[in-house]
Amino acid sequence: MASRYNFKESESKWQTQWAEADCFGVTEDPKRPKYYVLDMFPYPSGRIHMGHVRNYTLGDVVARYKRAQGFNVLHPMGWDAFGLPAENAAMERGIHPAAWTFDNIAIMRDQLKGMGLAIDWKRELATCHSGYYQHQQALFLEFLKHDLVYRREAWVNWDPVDHTVLANEQVIDGRGWRSGAEVEKRKLAQWFFRITEFSDDLLKALESLERWPDKVRLMQQKWIGRSEGARVYFPVCGRDEKLEVYTTRPDTLFGASFCALSANHPLAGEIGAKDPAAAAFIAECNKLGTSEEAITRAEKKGYDTGIKVRHPLDETWELPLYIANFVLMDYGTGAIFGCPAHDQRDLDFARKYELPVTPVILPPGHEVAAFSIQDEAYVGPGTAINSRFLDGLEVDAAKSQVIARLGDLGAGQGTVQFRLRDWGASRQRYWGCPIPIIHCQACGVVPVPSDSLPVTLPEDVSFDQPGNPLDHHPTWKMVDCPSCGGPAQRDTDTMDTFVDSSWYFARFCAARSDQPLDRAAVDYWLPVDQYVGGIEHAVLHLLYSRFFTRALQRMGYLDVEEPFDGLFTQGMVCHETYQGADGRWLTPGDIHAGDDGGLVGPDGGVVTRGRSEKMSKSKKNTIDPALIIETYGADTARWFMLSDSPPDRDMDWTESGVEGAFRFLQRLWRQVDERIDSLPPAGAALPSNLSTGAQSLRQAVHKTIAAFTGDLDQFRFNRAVARVYELSNSLAAFRPEDENDKWVEREALESLVQMAGPMVPHLAEELWHKLGQTGLLVEQAWPVADSSLIVDETVMLAVQVNGKKRALIECARDLPEGDVEAQALADQAVRRAMEGKPARKVIVVKNRIVNVVV
């Protein structure tokens, strides 16, 4: 009687053995090729969710596979542990953020260990630990020394209820995500990382990231947003001042009919100071929501300042100067010239304020006299008209001509403009890395001396009033100036948590070093060979990390430009959604099948089945991985994660799918269990005289090894899983004819177990030992296919007549074309389909297909 696989016993047993043998602990070894596999480290929110399970299963397959291939594999884990939820927990439940965070880490660490991940836990780190952030503070001061971080006044999103700055991502439809208050724009002194120093580099190097998804590269490219154009200076009438404007269309300069300032432009501020109506308009602009709809719905509005500016190429030509709500302070110079004929916004604005619309670019095939602008601006190519010395030139030629002329006159020059802005990293929060700066009335900004690091967070803080707890703390910020000894104050802001995650991959190389980075270790391990995580970090985290790596290289901390050589972005884990009659979301655990085949809720009410969506608390369609692991085991969860859906696509979590995965693992166990007593011993030599059935099973084994290996290399895990099923099916159908044949059964079973190893490591380890092997499977080299076995001697060729398949013929591999053609034409079904007509043409594709054209 076949017994069953006891996953509970087995999983904890092997986890213990791997840990005791320190299988996954690594050190630098220059003699061996290294492979650094990194999974995006989790935020310790409380418990692991299915997204983590998918992410870490994918990374673990790579880590274990590369390890079996002989690489020295670094696969670490840590905690992205600073952030708002900890402060929210403190406010809502009165738990200290540190206690909440460390409790969560303890729970989640156990959960991850229960997944059987091949991780070097000795390198574990948490960004909220002073042992980590002290080095971050040291790096910050290095950045400051190298002028890669600086302080300036900046417009920020201000939540007037919570008294704090919000990141752009925390502003939803113009309102603070927590308070719901309308966000205002305020000017505050903030620390900025000089990411724009590397704009060009960051953009150009995207091309070299061949093992990144195109999608991510494209998103970063758009985000960096390089454009070529010109700075143009418009003299302001009655002032000894010039208005600087950025444009990508200097060729349309003679079509200008106005200039416009952003409401936050310094000149607008000056004007507002004297002109109450202007001030009111500016205030209105600043209140305007930043949400999508607010922007698309907002009417183009302007305020005529009454001031005139002179055209840079004609001092007799005066243009009105407006303050306009659609001009962004963040882009270019915060001021534009308007050319209504060739820009839709400018056209809308010109129509509203009855400004002239002069076409200066003539579309190909049009006559000057017959061409005019109606409701749509013309943005296409053409030749310059109404443009004096530019007339007749194509757009590109006109651009370079006008830039040359502007240069001669000192009225402008060609420039490259980026959309990317410096990274504002100050946060008015408690649970983050303190900025190691002291503000002294006498000395100004003074860095905290390195021997005074770390600047640790005070533990006795209260969250009972809005705003920054560090600022409210009675004593923490009060210090003596390190420079003059006078009374001074600490910077009470903390760093954006994206700073924490911008260098953790490098810290993992020597996680206990007393320096931020250990040069020998980073030189050995970096770059990360395979990074695995969600697409949601396509821009922010992945761009910041690329910037940090460049900055660290410049400062001599490491010598790579790109942190992540290969990037894989996994899809989301989805589940069906359920709603009760009252419209409330119901959790899958409360749903069961009714008698009539429909779904019934907890109270017996009717349940509507909704579309499958990303698992989320709000839709209540989450499945707790802990429950799955408890019921089916970690290997089942891992196996199901890898089956069916390609890893980069969203997948559906279904109960029946999990059960299917569980069934297969049990079947694999049975296949070994039922045969083990009659198998030859482990290590026995290949016998001669195998039956044809055994020979073809051997072929199947080696073909599978070759294909499976290729699939793993390409992240095609779902296909790799299917190949294991196929081989398992072949083995199940196999009947050995004699003792020799049983050698092949052993070979098939051992190969199956080895291939399954990276995916379902506990079961595979168990079976490996059941098969009589003595060492650990994780120490076993990856199987290699015998190339002489993966080529068939005969092939099945499809024969088409006029493109329709009519027959299958079996031929010797590489049979000459003439022989193949003869065999095809002799086939009964082919002849019937040809209806006695002669073949006009016969196409033979070697070892693949024959097409007869009649």
Add this chain to the structure above:
RNA sequence: GCGGGUGUGGCGGAAUUGGUAGACGCGCCAGACUCAAAAUCUGGUUCCCGUAAGGGAGUGGGGGUUCGAUUCCCUCCACCCGCACCA
């Protein structure tokens, strides 16, 4: 609005990158085992006509290139994602 992606049986998906469409799994159907159920095993399962042999249609719709198209081109539709007043 701009950019990108996806679309194949009841479902998840496969198809050697222009060469036998539907591998593998889920589900379903039938059978075996069982007093029975579960588990397991065997067979079947794109649709239509046909008892069958066989035939026809078929990869979101329409058109094209080709001996041959899920794959390439044009066009339309649906859904998803990213960016969004970027001058």
